[in-house]
Amino acid sequence: xxPTFRASMAWLHTWSGLVIGWLLLAITLAGTLxxxxxxxxxxxxxxxxGRLTDADTATQAAIGWLTAHAAHAxxxxxxxxxxxxxFTYAVWEDGTSYAQHALDPKTGAPDVLRDTLGGEFFFRFxxxxxxxxxWGRLIAAVAALALVLILLTGIVAHKRIFLDFxxxxxxxxxxxxxxAHNLLGVVALPFHLMIxxxxxxxxxxxxxxxxxxxxxxxxxxxLTHDFSPATIEREASGKPGSLTAFGPLLADVRHHFxxxxxxxxxxxxxxxxxxxxTFNAIPSxxxxxxxxxxxxxxxxTGKLLAEHRExxxxxxxxxxxxxLHVAYFAPYVTRWLYFLSGLSLAALxxxxxxxxxxxxxxxxxxxxxxxVERLNIGMMMGTPTAFAGYFIANRVLPPFLANRAQMEVxxxxxIWAAILLFAMVRRxxxxxxxxxxxxxxxCLIISLIGGIPHSPIEWxxxxxxxxxxxxxxxxxxxxxxxxxQS
Amino acid sequence: xxxxxxxxxxxxxxxxxAATPRQASELFTPPLPHKQQILIRAFGFLLLAASFxxxxxxxxxxxxxxxxxxxxxxxxAIISLGCTLCLHNKKRRDPAKRRNNHT
Numbered sequence: 007x008x009p010t011f012r013a014s015m016a017w018l019h020t021w022s023g024l025v026i027g028w029l030l031l032a033i034t035l036a037g038t039l040x041x042x043x044x045x046x047x048x049x050x051x052x053x054x055x056g057r058l059t060d061a062d063t064a065t066q067a068a069i070g071w072l073t074a075h076a077a078h079a080x081x082x083x084x085x086x087x088x089x090x091x092x093f094t095y096a097v098w099e100d101g102t103s104y105a106q107h108a109l110d111p112k113t114g115a116p117d118v119l120r121d122t123l124g125g126e127f128f129f130r131f132x133x134x135x136x137x138x139x140x141w142g143r144l145i146a147a148v149a150a151l152a153l154v155l156i157l158l159t160g161i162v163a164h165k166r167i168f169l170d171f172x173x174x175x176x177x178x179x180x181x182x183x184x185x186a187h188n189l190l191g192v193v194a195l196p197f198h199l200m201i202x203x204x205x206x207x208x209x210x211x212x213x214x215x216x217x218x219x220x221x222x223x224x225x226x227x228x229l230t231h232d233f234s235p236a237t238i239e240r241e242a243s244g245k246p247g248s249l250t251a252f253g254p255l256l257a258d259v260r261h262h263f264x265x266x267x268x269x270x271x272x273x274x275x276x277x278x279x280x281x282x283x284t285f286n287a288i289p290s291x292x293x294x295x296x297x298x299x300x301x302x303x304x305x306x307t308g309k310l311l312a313e314h315r316e317x318x319x320x321x322x323x324x325x326x327x328x329x330l331h332v333a334y335f336a337p338y339v340t341r342w343l344y345f346l347s348g349l350s351l352a353a354l355x356x357x358x359x360x361x362x363x364x365x366x367x368x369x370x371x372x373x374x375x376x377x378v379e380r381l382n383i384g385m386m387m388g389t390p391t392a393f394a395g396y397f398i399a400n401r402v403l404p405p406f407l408a409n410r411a412q413m414e415v416x417x418x419x420x421i422w423a424a425i426l427l428f429a430m431v432r433r434x435x436x437x438x439x440x441x442x443x444x445x446x447x448x449c450l451i452i453s454l455i456g457g458i459p460h461s462p463i464e465w466x467x468x469x470x471x472x473x474x475x476x477x478x479x480x481x482x483x484x485x486x487x488x489x490x491q492s
Numbered sequence: 493x494x495x496x497x498x499x500x501x502x503x504x505x506x507x508x509x510a511a512t513p514r515q516a517s518e519l520f521t522p523p524l525p526h527k528q529q530i531l532i533r534a535f536g537f538l539l540l541a542a543s544f545x546x547x548x549x550x551x552x553x554x555x556x557x558x559x560x561x562x563x564x565x566x567x568x569a570i571i572s573l574g575c576t577l578c579l580h581n582k583k584r585r586d587p588a589k590r591r592n593n594h595t
Contacts, residue, residue: 172509172572176580193568196561294554335555339494343562350569 016163019156023358024378026152028385031355033132033149035389037201038348040129041333041341044090045463047108047124050400052456054092054119057112061087064111065271066252068094071114073249076100077277080242084271087111088288093119095126121410122400127418128393133209136415140212147209153202161195164188180364187357190350197347198354204331207324233321236300236314237272240280247279250308255283262301262313263287269297273305281305289334295325296334356386380429380437387441388425394448394471395421401455439482446478493550498563500543505567507536515575519582540564 008014039046048054059067064087072082079098087094094114097106107116108124123130134142161167171192174185191198211218222229227239259268269288275281287299298316303309316322329335333344363379399417403410425444429437452471459465509515511532516524524532547557 169513171512172568172575173512173514174572174576176576189569189572193572194565197565292552292555294558330558336558337555340555340559340562343559343566346566347562350565 012162012165015159019159019163020362022152022159023156023355024362026149026156027355027359028381029145029149030153031352031359031385032389033135033146034348034352034355035393036128036132037205038345038352039393040125040132041336041344041348042466043125043129044088045125045466046128047091047095047122047126048093049456049463049467050122050124050397051093051108051119052401053405054111055460057110057118058092059111061092061268062253062256064092064094064109064114065256065268067112067114068096068109069114069249069252069273071109071116072096072098072273073276076105080275082271082273082276084273086268086271088267088269117406120400120405121407122414123411127396127415136419143209143212147206147212150202150205150209151213154199154206157191157195157198157202160191164191167192180361183357183361183364187354187361190354190357194347194350194354197344198351200330201348201351204327207327208331234300234314236302236312237284238282238302238311240275240282242275242278243280245279246277247281247306249273249276249281249283249305250303255303255308258310259285259301263299266290266297266299276305279306282311289329293326293329294335295322295329296332298322298325359386379434381426383434383437383441384426384429387429387438387445388422390474391425391441391445391448392418392422394445394452397452397467397471398448398455442478442482446475446482449475449478493547493556494559494563497543497547497556497560500539500546501560501564502567504536504539504543505564505571507532507539509568509571509575511536519575519578521582 008017065084068084072079076082076098079100081098083097085091085095093111094109095106096109096116097104099105105116106123107121108119109116110118112118130136133146135145136142137145164170167188170185170188172189174182174189176182178185218229230237230239256268263285266287266289268285270286272284272286273281274284281304283303283305285301285303287297289296290298298321300312300314301310302312304311316325333341336344359378359382363375363382366375367379369375396414396418399414403413403417407413425441429441432440449471453468453475456464456468459468510519511524511529513529516529543560544557547553547560550556
């Protein structure tokens, strides 16, 4: 038992941070990158150059291709083109598995653009960790709750918040790590608290499912209907039917949604006389919450079946919290601020983990210390390097290779495993320098791999990766933290 | 609207940084007197509160305040690095000054 409340909180902060820190780092970095999910998806499909059309033409081309090639799928789920994502992203059931492809804006065919998950990989990894349902989400939910706990205990443990504000004393070993940790924690504290709390709320039903199960038992259709009353579920009749023309439908939808745009289209029973087409609006142009307007049409006649504009206060509150987390509302300035704050959260976690080892490196070092020290290197350097490797794999793998998207993802985990293994067998001091050099090099390659940037997205990717490469190279000068001791 | 708000925010963060006990005693020669610290700090907090009040009156208050809070964090981080740099330079300059005075 610790002598004071503050000491108990400091103990809890240290040990919960250590146990969950590595996982939180991966989740945070993936989440930070998913702020620019559509832009990363566009960067990863260089074939889009010269193939851009207006959103309605691209949507109609996608529907045309799906009608010809996936008519018998039970449903199509489409993300409509937008200024940030100039192509349609479609998911449909293809035999026993789901096919997911970006469709060419001009022809609607999936084989024009390279097969990649793009920014979707980071988004999914952020809360599913590439694990099957429900394990990934469950672990992410526990991690989000742990982050809330770590932040709150950290605030209690940090007793001189105002006195030490704006203070960073470099070149002082453990003191410098603590200053950096405090500084990064305090300057973006509102963001850290917001992102941790909204993340935990988003996945709350994974760890507290009892409310939903008590109310709905296993009746998921009732649950879906209550959440989105305009979503209509109709069984297939077995009689064939052909979809109504999408042009007038899209014009009507845009009229209903104005001034907001179109976000998602779901077509159920597309080749059946009971086809239903559901449209969701993008987040409100003035609010913070996610989409709140749904329209359902009869797929054959084009008649409006149901409309729902979300006005329920509780749903509004939930959507506001979710909207805060995913930042779909954010204009470019805010999105960059989310990105920088996300990086600061990642740096906060890294400095915390590093602090644990630098506090103990002068004591007798047991197996636990050595393991933590090496895992720190493996995760802190492995995560950014593996994510950078994803960008490189996207450009290095032949564009129309079979199972290309899976191979890109596999490349991430291979690089990650290699760096972890390297950190385990190499002397820590050398491992820090060498992994930083590898990380810096991979970022440098990303900035050079596309040649001279043309679009703003290419410029942003090149400059950010170049900036990170320079930062990593600079960090190499300060890594031998145990030099004096050895 | 974000531009004037961010300017007020920047000014507020600068004032708060200057009047933080540690910075007030280490950055300035001679250190800022306690009374001045309190005054500057109060003015900084007043500006900060004013920026939030003005922001909350705007048409798109939610979005604006989110961006404003983010910018304040960014300013705080940059100013902290600025303070570090100033202190570093001051420490480097001081021994030379002492030597000059001595001779």
